[in-house]
Amino acid sequence: MFSAASLLTIILMALSTTGSPVEVSNSPITLPIARRLSALNGTINLLEQDRARAAALRLKGNTLKHGGHGVPVANVAIGYYIAVGIGSPPTTYDLIVDTGTSNTWIGAKTQYVGTSTSVYTGAPVTVFYGSGSAYFSGIEYLDTVTFGSGLTIPQQSFGVAATTSGTFNGADGILGLGPIDLTAGTLINEPATTIPTVTDNLHSQGTIHREVFSISFEPITVAKEVVNGELTFGGTVRNKHGPITYTPITTTQPSSRYWGIDQSISYGSTTILSSTAGIVDVDTTFILIATDAFNQYQSLTGGTLDPATGLLLISSAQYGALENLNFNIGSETYTLTPNGQIWPRILNTYIGGSSNAIYLVIHDIGTPSGKGFDFVNGYPFAERFYCVFDTSRSRIGFAQTLYTGATTN
Structure with a gap:
């Protein structure tokens, strides 16, 4: 979790954004x-x-x-x-x-x-x-x-x-x-x-x-319906995020038809997906990556496919050795910590898993890279990073939140 000092830093950072500011109504x-x-x-x-x-x-x-x-x-x-x-x-x-x-x-x-x-x-x-x-x-x-x-x-x-x-x-x-x-x-x-x-x-x-x-979300901590997110029209909620950095909508089809961006992904210092196009989609439950990237991720984490859930299963020791997963978007790197890479354990039985097991939320999109639709940054990404969808300037912005480094899963 964030320390009191780091929380204060994030709140102070939220008073400004990088790049051109979004012009919005006086009262989003x-x-x-x-x-x-x-x-x-x-x-x-x-x-x-x-x-x-x-x-x-x-x-x-x-x-x-x-x-x-x-x-x-x-x-x-x-x-x-x-x-x-x-x-x-x-x-x-x-x-x-x-x-x-x-x-x-x-x-x-x-x-x-x-x-x-x-x-x-x-x-x-x-x-x-x-x-x-x-x-x-x-x-x-x-x-x-x-x-x-x-x-x-x-x-x-x-x-x-x-x-x-x-x-x-x-x-x-x-x-x-x-x-x-x-x-x-x-x-x-x-x-x-x-x-x-x-x-x-x-x-x-x-x-x-x-x-x-x-759109912003908070990590899930209870296995029931709960208000854990916010949708804001016309701007952002300043005390919910740090500096926002924007990246243009990708020109690569078919991702360009959606809220699509270009990014590369590295596990620790190892690149598993070179710069390519995909989409940001909060209604996708997991983070999906191209088959070749997923195969590397599985090898590096040591995860095994769990027959009950279809997800990668890791041991406590493997979780302790898990490295950061870095999403390199434009000039910025957005880091999904080890805790951000695992399924909320309170929901394990809901997906047919064991209550104390550790499942990873990264999985195979089902096609190799090079298709113009090589990843989906789904809900686990939006849970850790504030997302701004700007139609007027054809771009998407991201920022850290109080939950970027949370350990609630």
């Missing part, structure tokens, strides 16, 4: 995010869900590249939720926060309640998830969307599901925070038309000066 709105475990029975293979998500995102990025329309996917075994009001007066819906997809929709659980501000467009909208076994299909509406008590978006587009298939973990739908181009192809009769996201409309309506949102 910060909203709580709750983490919820799936109510599914039996062992849940989160790793396979993450791999399926990565494969679908890679496919969608490539089909967009060639003018087609792919299939986004959401990881809903462990979901991160935000309460969203829709209508006047608003009905509250619990939506999954997803930076890897861009459509917002409701109706998986709580039905849409129309009010005087509802506008029925009649446009059919459909989004498929993964292989197509999960999807929502319905009609586009426009209505007033409310976040918290002080942030409203008049005439926001969203889908109202007539049918859904698959498990959305008790959520009412999804809040899509990915780039707007990912919505292409979801309006059935207008496949070339994109749908403005909530961030797009906050900017176009003048509520925020630039299209910026930021």
Whole structure:
């Protein structure tokens, strides 16, 4: 954990950021995010869900590249939720926060309640998830969307599901925070038309000066639903982070279609992944890296594949010898400490593991490097580093937090 002196240093550092500052509204709105475990029975293979998500995102990025329309996917075994009001007066819906997809929709659980501000467009909208076994299909509406008590978006587009298939973990739908181009192809009769996201409309309506949102999490310490994160539109929460350093969105496809960056990764002093493109996606449960990089990581850590969970299992002695995992992004290095590389032991039995075992959260993305989609910096990365998503300047910012070096896992 941080010492009192280092905590003070971080707080003082938070008063400034490196690079050009993000211009935002005078009062950024910060909203709580709750983490919820799936109510599914039996062992849940989160790793396979993450791999399926990565494969679908890679496919969608490539089909967009060639003018087609792919299939986004959401990881809903462990979901991160935000309460969203829709209508006047608003009905509250619990939506999954997803930076890897861009459509917002409701109706998986709580039905849409129309009010005087509802506008029925009649446009059919459909989004498929993964292989197509999960999807929502319905009609586009426009209505007033409310976040918290002080942030409203008049005439926001969203889908109202007539049918859904698959498990959305008790959520009412999804809040899509990915780039707007990912919505292409979801309006059935207008496949070339994109749908403005909530961030797009906050900017176009003048509520925020630039299209910026930021996300922060705290490590999980209890095996139940808990508020452990924040979503901020229009800026950052200054006392949550140190200096922010920005890196441009990668130009390498298909990662460039998402919140994609270039980075290299080293385990200790050994480079396991040379500079390449991938994405930042808080709705991916693990950190996924190219197969060749994962093979090196497994060899260096001495981990063995656990048949019950599919994750790398290490002994206490191997954990004691674990080295830092360094993410080299632009001019900065973001270090995932040994504790940041392991699954929260309080959730071991949830994934079918042994209560006292030590599992690593780094795993194989399923394809070799050189595909233009060679890593996914998932939730374990966002849990340790503050993330700023800046559409207006096509960049992502990262910063240390009070939990970067935490030992809670």
